[in-house]
Amino acid sequence: MYDIKALYEAESVEHAVRLLTEHPEAQIIAGGSDVLVQMREGKRAGKELVSIYMIDEMRGVSYEEDETIRIGSLTSFSHITKDPIIQKHIRVLGEAVDMVGGPQIRNIGTIGGNTCNGVTSADSASTLFAWDAQVELTGPEGVRRLPIQEFYIKAGVVDLRPGELQTAILIPKKCYEGYAGHYIKYAMREAMDIATTGCSVNVKLSEDKKMVEDVRIAYGVAGPVPMRASLAEETLRGKPVSPAAVKEFAETVLEDIRPRDSWRASKAFRQHIAVVLAERACKESIRRAGGEINA
Amino acid sequence: MRKQYKLVSCTINGKQVEKMVDVRASLTDMLRDDYRLTSVKKGCEVGECGACNVLINGECFNSCIYLAVWAQGKEILTLEGLSGPNGELSDIQQAFIDEAAVQCGFCSPGFIMSAAEILEAGREFSDDEIRKLMSGHLCRCTGYENIFRAVKKTMLRRLGKEKEAEEV
Numbered sequence: 001m002y003d004i005k006a007l008y009e010a011e012s013v014e015h016a017v018r019l020l021t022e023h024p025e026a027q028i029i030a031g032g033s034d035v036l037v038q039m040r041e042g043k044r045a046g047k048e049l050v051s052i053y054m055i056d057e058m059r060g061v062s063y064e065e066d067e068t069i070r071i072g073s074l075t076s077f078s079h080i081t082k083d084p085i086i087q088k089h090i091r092v093l094g095e096a097v098d099m100v101g102g103p104q105i106r107n108i109g110t111i112g113g114n115t116c117n118g119v120t121s122a123d124s125a126s127t128l129f130a131w132d133a134q135v136e137l138t139g140p141e142g143v144r145r146l147p148i149q150e151f152y153i154k155a156g157v158v159d160l161r162p163g164e165l166q167t168a169i170l171i172p173k174k175c176y177e178g179y180a181g182h183y184i185k186y187a188m189r190e191a192m193d194i195a196t197t198g199c200s201v202n203v204k205l206s207e208d209k210k211m212v213e214d215v216r217i218a219y220g221v222a223g224p225v226p227m228r229a230s231l232a233e234e235t236l237r238g239k240p241v242s243p244a245a246v247k248e249f250a251e252t253v254l255e256d257i258r259p260r261d262s263w264r265a266s267k268a269f270r271q272h273i274a275v276v277l278a279e280r281a282c283k284e285s286i287r288r289a290g291g292e293i294n295a
Numbered sequence: 296m297r298k299q300y301k302l303v304s305c306t307i308n309g310k311q312v313e314k315m316v317d318v319r320a321s322l323t324d325m326l327r328d329d330y331r332l333t334s335v336k337k338g339c340e341v342g343e344c345g346a347c348n349v350l351i352n353g354e355c356f357n358s359c360i361y362l363a364v365w366a367q368g369k370e371i372l373t374l375e376g377l378s379g380p381n382g383e384l385s386d387i388q389q390a391f392i393d394e395a396a397v398q399c400g401f402c403s404p405g406f407i408m409s410a411a412e413i414l415e416a417g418r419e420f421s422d423d424e425i426r427k428l429m430s431g432h433l434c435r436c437t438g439y440e441n442i443f444r445a446v447k448k449t450m451l452r453r454l455g456k457e458k459e460a461e462e463v
Contacts, residue, residue: 002362006299007318009364029362036321036360037341053365078354102431103409104348104357191430192343 002036003045010052013138013167019050021140021163026050028165030074030113033105058112058167061085067173073112073136073166077124078103080111090171092181096127096200099185102192112166115148118158118225125152125226127183127200129218132175139164155224178204179214180288182281186273188264196265197221199277201285205241209291212236215249215282222257222274229256232278241291243283250278305366307332308376322358322366323347326373334374334404338433345432348405349373355412355431374404377411386452387414390445398436406432410446419454422447 008023010016020026026048029035038044052058058074061083069085077097080086086094100106100114100123114122115135128148135151137144140163148169151159160166181202187193198220204213215236217229229252236249259270286293304313307330314329323340326332326349335358338346342360349358350372377385387410390396397403406429413420413428420428425446434442444463451460 001317001319001324002321004319007362007364032362033342033360036362040341051362051364053362054367101342102345103428104345104355104431105342107354107356108342108361191427 002039003042004039004049005046006048008048008050010050010055012055013057013165016050016052016055016165017138017140017163020165023048023050024162028052028116030116031076031108031110033101033109034113034117052165064170069171069176071111071169071171073116073168074110075112077106077109077111077114081106089176090127090131090181092183092200092202093124093127093131096123096183096185096198099123099183099187105192111169115151115169116158116160116166118152118154118156120155120223120225121195121198121221122226123183123185123195123198123220126198126218126220127181128169128171129226129228130181130200130202130216131171131179132216134170134172135166136168136170137161137164138167143167145170149228152225179216180204180285180290182284182288184277184281186277194264195220197259197270197273197277199274199281201278201281203282203285203289203291205286205289205291209241209289211240212238212245212286215285217249217253217278217282219253219257219274222259222270224258227257229253229278231255236282241286241293243294246279246282246286246293249282250275253278301364303364303367305368306370308372316363318362318364320363322349322356322361322363322371325363325366326358326371332373332375336401336404338401338405343433344402345405345409346402348408348432350408350412353412353415355409357431372408372411374407377407387411387445387449390449391442394441394445394448396437396441396445402432402434402436406434406442410449413446414450414453417453419450419456425450 008019029049029051058072060072081094081098114124133148134145179202183200185195185198201217203215220226232252235252239245261267283293299318300315303316326335336346338344340359342357347359448460448463
């Protein structure tokens, strides 16, 4: 038995908004792999819950009219990995969420829960930052969309207003068309572990594959929330594809990131692997985009 | 505090069932206490060890971090559902015995249900794929090699590759 004060089950998004407005103290529960564990630990014990898990309209990946990719917030990690739209356009996201926890966790964990937690280590978050994803929030005043970077306020806190829930994650066509990416999770174990640091890179190359038209890089656990390394991106944008340019890009990352010492790893170690991961993930992204670069 | 109950109808091991369930119950609680399906073990109860693993609509879930009320309308399969009408063991259960993949047995039902999902896919997985698909479980007795062999052998046998299975 869980120490749940009361459970309200939402049958639709509209119903969820109503329940959240009626019960302002209640915590949203999606897949529950964080909320229930925290409840067991006593951190959220005795709370009221609004369960949104049974709202099937919030599941699945689809195209919007303008070919924006829409990922329902309740889509599980394993379903994102298996989805043909994700495999075609944002394969790296499917690969990144395939590194979360273990198989059972990937069946229950949702991408909405992973981002609404506001934790920096979320395996989906760095890739979503790196692809300029937007977050769709539905509340009593209707629907609003905002860039994922603005959604994260500080460690563990996201911009969810009273009565609101996250209903989808969107990736506009201009953000994915022509891009290829790679994610590296650095962790101590190959399963059931949290990233020491995670790095997601994607690139868009010129038609002849000789020049980096655009590059985006984002980190998990390089600061209190997932973050982009904008200065590093600037150094590589518009440069010819070369190992030296990639190296400069990777080293510039240190001017962007703000890792700290924790029991998992020291700041110095995180800075070291951040540079190594940036170089490796960037080179692999270039290869995936059809470019040629030496190891 | 007022107690809150809900009627939960679902299919468990092929049988349509229905019971009033305390909304605070996990699926592990419901399967063990209301349906006496004690193959579903209470291990860590925080989704780390995999001892409570069951199939829900064909996918593996740690039932300890799954609310019982979410079982509404779902098809649930536990280890008890693998054996025959008179308790005959299924091939994967027998393979665990033959390969000495069982010692204390506490982790076995969870492992076997993950294996069941692999076997249901009806295709051949590489060694790395099997290891990844079985990675959501902890075993503290035999280690993992015998378990891995039991799963791989059963997969090959089901695909009619008896000779390859002998060589594992």
